[in-house]
Amino acid sequence: MAKKPVKLDDVAREAGVSKTTVSRVLNQRGYLSEETIAKVQRAMEKLNYRPNAIARQLYKQETKLVGLIFPTIDDPFFGQLEAALENELYRRGYKVLMGNSQNNPAKERSFLRQLLNRQVDGLIVGAHNQAIGEYQRTNLPIVSIEQIVSRNVPVVASDNYNGGRLATQRLLDDGCQHIIHTNYPEDIPTPNHERRLAYEELLRQHGQTPITYHISFDDPVEKKRAIIRQIFEDHPEVDGIFADNDTNAGLIINIAGEFKRLIPEDLRVVGYDGANATRILLPQLTTIQQPINQMAETAVAMLQARINGEQMASKMLPVKIIDGGTA
Amino acid sequence: MAKKPVKLDDVAREAGVSKTTVSRVLNQRGYLSEETIAKVQRAMEKLNYRPNAIARQLYKQETKLVGLIFPTIDDPFFGQLEAALENELYRRGYKVLMGNSQNNPAKERSFLRQLLNRQVDGLIVGAHNQAIGEYQRTNLPIVSIEQIVSRNVPVVASDNYNGGRLATQRLLDDGCQHIIHTNYPEDIPTPNHERRLAYEELLRQHGQTPITYHISFDDPVEKKRAIIRQIFEDHPEVDGIFADNDTNAGLIINIAGEFKRLIPEDLRVVGYDGANATRILLPQLTTIQQPINQMAETAVAMLQARINGEQMASKMLPVKIIDGGTA
DNA sequence: CTGAAAGCGCTAACAA
DNA sequence: TTGTTAGCGCTTTCAG
Numbered sequence: 001m002a003k004k005p006v007k008l009d010d011v012a013r014e015a016g017v018s019k020t021t022v023s024r025v026l027n028q029r030g031y032l033s034e035e036t037i038a039k040v041q042r043a044m045e046k047l048n049y050r051p052n053a054i055a056r057q058l059y060k061q062e063t064k065l066v067g068l069i070f071p072t073i074d075d076p077f078f079g080q081l082e083a084a085l086e087n088e089l090y091r092r093g094y095k096v097l098m099g100n101s102q103n104n105p106a107k108e109r110s111f112l113r114q115l116l117n118r119q120v121d122g123l124i125v126g127a128h129n130q131a132i133g134e135y136q137r138t139n140l141p142i143v144s145i146e147q148i149v150s151r152n153v154p155v156v157a158s159d160n161y162n163g164g165r166l167a168t169q170r171l172l173d174d175g176c177q178h179i180i181h182t183n184y185p186e187d188i189p190t191p192n193h194e195r196r197l198a199y200e201e202l203l204r205q206h207g208q209t210p211i212t213y214h215i216s217f218d219d220p221v222e223k224k225r226a227i228i229r230q231i232f233e234d235h236p237e238v239d240g241i242f243a244d245n246d247t248n249a250g251l252i253i254n255i256a257g258e259f260k261r262l263i264p265e266d267l268r269v270v271g272y273d274g275a276n277a278t279r280i281l282l283p284q285l286t287t288i289q290q291p292i293n294q295m296a297e298t299a300v301a302m303l304q305a306r307i308n309g310e311q312m313a314s315k316m317l318p319v320k321i322i323d324g325g326t327a
Numbered sequence: 328m329a330k331k332p333v334k335l336d337d338v339a340r341e342a343g344v345s346k347t348t349v350s351r352v353l354n355q356r357g358y359l360s361e362e363t364i365a366k367v368q369r370a371m372e373k374l375n376y377r378p379n380a381i382a383r384q385l386y387k388q389e390t391k392l393v394g395l396i397f398p399t400i401d402d403p404f405f406g407q408l409e410a411a412l413e414n415e416l417y418r419r420g421y422k423v424l425m426g427n428s429q430n431n432p433a434k435e436r437s438f439l440r441q442l443l444n445r446q447v448d449g450l451i452v453g454a455h456n457q458a459i460g461e462y463q464r465t466n467l468p469i470v471s472i473e474q475i476v477s478r479n480v481p482v483v484a485s486d487n488y489n490g491g492r493l494a495t496q497r498l499l500d501d502g503c504q505h506i507i508h509t510n511y512p513e514d515i516p517t518p519n520h521e522r523r524l525a526y527e528e529l530l531r532q533h534g535q536t537p538i539t540y541h542i543s544f545d546d547p548v549e550k551k552r553a554i555i556r557q558i559f560e561d562h563p564e565v566d567g568i569f570a571d572n573d574t575n576a577g578l579i580i581n582i583a584g585e586f587k588r589l590i591p592e593d594l595r596v597v598g599y600d601g602a603n604a605t606r607i608l609l610p611q612l613t614t615i616q617q618p619i620n621q622m623a624e625t626a627v628a629m630l631q632a633r634i635n636g637e638q639m640a641s642k643m644l645p646v647k648i649i650d651g652g653t654a
Numbered sequence: 655c656t657g658a659a660a661g662c663g664c665t666a667a668c669a670a
Numbered sequence: 671t672t673g674t675t676a677g678c679g680c681t682t683t684c685a686g
Contacts, residue, residue: 005445007663018673023665030666031671048464053444054390055663058381059678065424073400074410076604083401086427090434095441097392098425100413107417114422117380118332118679137375221607250608277403280548281577281608334679345657350681358655382679386662445663 006047015043026051066303067097067115069108069125071217076246076275077292078126081145084296085124092304094121101127103218108132116140122303125149128188128217141306143299148189154306155314156299160191163288163319164198167242167270170286170327172206174268176240179203180231182252183244185214192244195272199242211235215248228252232259239267240327246271246278246287253285253326268327279322286327291317333374342370353378393630394424394442396435396452398544403573403602404619405453408472411623412451419631421448428454430545435459443467449630452476455515455544468633470626475516481633482641483626487518490615490646491525494569494597497613497654499533501595503567506530507558509579510571512541519571522599526569538562542575555579559586566594567654573598573605573614580612580653595654606649613654618644 008026012019017040024030025040043049057063066089070078086096097120101108108129115123116138125135126145135142135150142153149155171179183196200210213231215224228251231238243249249271253263261267271278274289294317302312335353339346344363351357352367370376384390393416397405413423424447428435435454439461442450449468462469462477469480476482498506510523527537540558542551555578558565570576576598580590588594598605601616621644629639 008665009663019664020666020673021671024672027665033671036671050444052385052663053441053446054381054385055678056665057678058379058385058663058680059665061678063381068425072410073413074403074406074604076401076403079401079406082425083399083427086400086425087429090426090438095438096425098395098409098413098423099417100410102414111417111422114380117377119380221603247604247607254610276548277401277574277604278608280574281605283581335681336679346680347657347682348655351656354681356682360655363655379679382662383681384662385664385679386681388662 005052006049007052008049010047011040011043011049014047015040061118062121063119064094065097065120066094067099067111067120067123069099069101069111069115069123069127071127072100072102073098076277077273077290079277080275080292081126081296084293085300088297088300092300101129103216105129105132109134122307124299124303125153128184128190141303143303143306143312145295145299146191148191154302154312155191156295156302156317157191157314158290158295158317158319160194160319161198163272163290164195164242165202166319166321167195167272167288168199168202170270170321171240171242171268172202174240174264174327176268177208178235178237179208179210179240179242180235180238181210181212181242181244182215182228182231182248183212185216188216195242195244215244217245221251224248224251225255228255229258232256232261240269241267242270242272244272246273246275246282246285249285249287249326250278250282253282263326270321270327274322282324284325285322286324287322288319289322290319332379333376334379335376337374338367338370338376341374342367388445389448390446391421392424392447393421394426394438394447394450396426396428396438396450396454398453398455399427399429400425403604404600404617406604407602407619408453408623411620412627415624415627419627430455430543432459436461449634451626451630452480455517468630470630470633470639472622472626473518475518481629481639482518483622483629483644484518484641485617485622485644485646487521487646488525490599490617491522491569492529493646493648494522494599494615495526495529497597497648498567498569498595499529501567501591501654503595504535505562505564506535506537506567506569507562507565508537508539508569508571509542509555509558509575510539512543515543522569522571542571544572548578551575551578552582555582556585559583559588567596568594569597569599571599573600573602573609573612576612576614576653577605577609580609590653597648597654601649609651611652612649613651614649615646616649617646 008022012022099111112134122141124143126147144153145156181199184192203210215227256267271285271287274287335346335349339349426438443465451470453472453474471480472483508526511519530537542554583594598612598614601614
């Protein structure tokens with residue numbers, strides 16, 4: 001049967017020393033004779049000893065784990081972001097507990113509640129669910145990405161307003177007369193709305209009427225397609241679309257084909273995000289690129305500082321336009 | 328300053344009962360009077376008590392954590408797979424510790440070593456690094472996906488051989504005379520090679536000479552592009568390509584454009600994986616679809632069984648061809 | 655129905 | 671240079 005795992009005590013007995021000594025060898029702390037070290041190491045090898053991380057965590061009151069709460073990982077933007085976060089956290093000695101909230105406040109809450117039970121040393125969140133009171137009532141170090149969570153949680157965001165400006169300006173420069181925008185429903189509190197605000201302002205300055213179609217990130221893809229088809233049906237005159245993310249831009253490009261629109265001749269499209277995976281599959285897409293890796297690094301650095309007890313201010317990072325052929 | 332977190336003892340004192348009683352209320356175990364329960368609950372509320380998960384884990388000797396070790400999460404296939412795994416594990420009460428091995432055996436080993444220290448109740452792996460001895464020497468429950476890890480680790484795989492057959496047959500049916508294949512270098516032990524074997528057999532049966540170009544999953548994208556350009560330079564006669572994954576298929580389609588090849592007229596392309604994200608951005612791609620979600624469910628069910636002490640045999644799941652316009 | 659006490663495996667004062 | 675001992679916060683026999 002599963003024989004009991006070897007513990008520090010067993011090693012001590014095998015080596016003929018005390019637990020303290022073994023612990024010291026393990027952590028390379030304090031003064032020890034070469035001889036003792038060798039003896040203990042031999043015993044550890046012989047018994048194939050593996051220290052119990054949980055016991056250490058209990059004593060130290062830290063787990064070297066960071067929780068990541070995002071809507072999903074199955075998406076070019078979030079995939080790249082979480083990969084970069086994991087990488088950066090690993091460099092600093094942290095491992096990652098991943099929680100996908102999906103479109104499910106109950107899941108997010110339950111997940112969060114468990115992590116708050118001293119399972120993690122900190123949290124990086126970018127989920128879209130609202131009014132999860134738990135975020136406010138904890139003093140666990142938290143940093144959020146592109147998401148407003150609570151007054152005391154610093155945010156790492158890209159310059160959404162300027163991104164919206166760059167995208168809209170490009171379409172205007174291209175001579176588009178009927179520019180439409182897609183974005184989240186307005187009741188979801190995300191900095192994405194800055195993109196829409198920039199679009200609206202610029203359009204008004206040019207005497208055009210802003211029109212935004214709302215597509216939720218969590219909508220099933222068929223629903224997204226339906227909303228996009230609606231754009232072409234409601235507004236056959238549309239000659240430019242600024243999509244709030246590249247997945248939607250991809251859908252738009254494909255549905256434009258259904259409606260026999262040539263891109264960029266009949267319709268110009270600008271996307272948003274510029275994640276690696278999208279750029280591989282859709283290199284022709286003109287898009288606003290977020291500095292995803294840099295956002296990850298910044299968020300991790302800020303979290304580390306918060307874990308060390310420092311206060312941190314929110315930070316905004318610049319975006320840039322990537323020239324493809326669609327606008 | 329950070330005041331000490333409330334512990335069970337504090338609740339007990341506040342409620343005027345023993346720790347045992349509080350623990351019982353917490354776990355809803357044993358007989359308790361309504362009155363005591365209410366009293367304890369009031370005390371927990373008042374003190375905003377959060378049980379310490381680590382202490383419980385130490386006692387119970389289980390963490391309800393499962394480690395996921397894959398090359399990366401920033402990829403349509405692995406993104407969808409890990410999202411599905413997380414979802415399925417969460418349903419069963421497990422949380423996910425994510426480790427991206429990247430192209431880095433040292434990272435994989437260090438990660439693995441830490442997880443083996445009783446940090447997780449089990450492991451699901453699909454990383455490509457070889458000969459990590461740690462996998463053999465542990466009796467932690469492990470299941471692998473599309474990857475041969477060790478004799479005693481059951482594998483969940485899709486029917487790679489049949490996938491290779493379906494793809495190649497499609498190109499042959501299309502009348503292709505010069506079919507080329509891309510796949511991993513042969514020294515990486517992955518079931519992907521079954522796809523190549525099927526391709527080679529079928530091609531020989533039809534009197535064609537199989538030619539495989541090797542592209543590592545972990546190659547930087549510019550290197551992948553270079554290898555694909557090489558295909559067109561070495562073999563201008565190529566009229567069909569069977570790519571071993573959709574990302575490569577996407578690259579091929581774009582590079583075909585550089586070489587002025589029309590798809591499907593001049594060149595037919597079949598991809599592999601059929602992940603959601605790819606199908607959104609590249610719906611026109613004909614590809615072999617793996618049952619990603621089902622693979623995740625199967626792997627989790629098998630892991631659960633192994634955690635419960637059962638032995639498990641490897642399992643193979645069927646694939647199907649998705650008709651796009653590229654072949 | 656409730657409590658006292660032992661112990662999960664490790665670390666670190668403090669003593670020697 | 672090493673050992674004794676208490677304790678991290680929780681659960682659970684066992685006794686009342």
